[in-house]
Amino acid sequence: MTLADARVRKGADANDVDLLLAADAVSLFMNRLRHSAQFHFVVSGGSVAQRALPEIVKAGNTVGLDWGRLHIWFADERFAPRGHEDRNASLIMMALRQAPGFFASQLHIPAASDAGVSLDEAAASYQREVQRYVPNGADRMTPMFDLVLLGMGPDGHTASLFPGHEAVDLSDVLVAPVRNSPKPPAERVTLTYPAINSAAHVWVYATGEGKREALELARSGAAASESPVGAVAARDEVVLYADAAAIGE
């Protein structure tokens, strides 16, 4: 299943979408954790980190979610110094501070640029971390995240997979270094399609009129090089969370 045939969860506005998504995420966590010891959840930067994640944390706390059983991963991270405002980690850590029982060791952050490793090493060590912690799917080879929550840019990028960029074409790695990103900062670490598309659930979050055109292109089944978000897929289900402004209906 891809974004072209995704189930759509539509909210009247961004706030409505946040509430809808938070309730769905928590029920997915609870259901999965009935049969599984851990839940591997991939989050993104931008408004996913700023708005959706804090709402998910609030909804989890309301039902007494055991945060100690979640592992949180990054769809992408900017290769900037630790604590820098460009880092997605800053926002994500802020949201998770409100999640009782969630330990720092359950948060998997790609290395910062001042950690003494190169960009290539940061990507390689993140890939090793994914392989070490995330259980493999039915093929016993590919790590299977439980849920990947992606944002999208007005250019159709998702994670740090940008239109026309080489990371979009990679089929043999789970994590890639990105140089010359059209959106600053230029250097990033990103999950690739093999990692994203083998997840059980992939949810795409798009709010605001600025996303409308890119979303339309993505849902028309455009090629990955033109619309990276349009090429995301999932083993079980792709769901689009969008407000009326983004979906244009």
Ligand SMILES: O=C(O)[C@H](O)[C@@H](O)[C@H](O)[C@H](O)COP(=O)(O)O
């Ligand atoms: O790394 C980045 O440059 C951003 O994090 C970026 O990828 C962002 O997630 C999308 O552009 C969606 O952003 P919004 O959801 O805030 O519109």
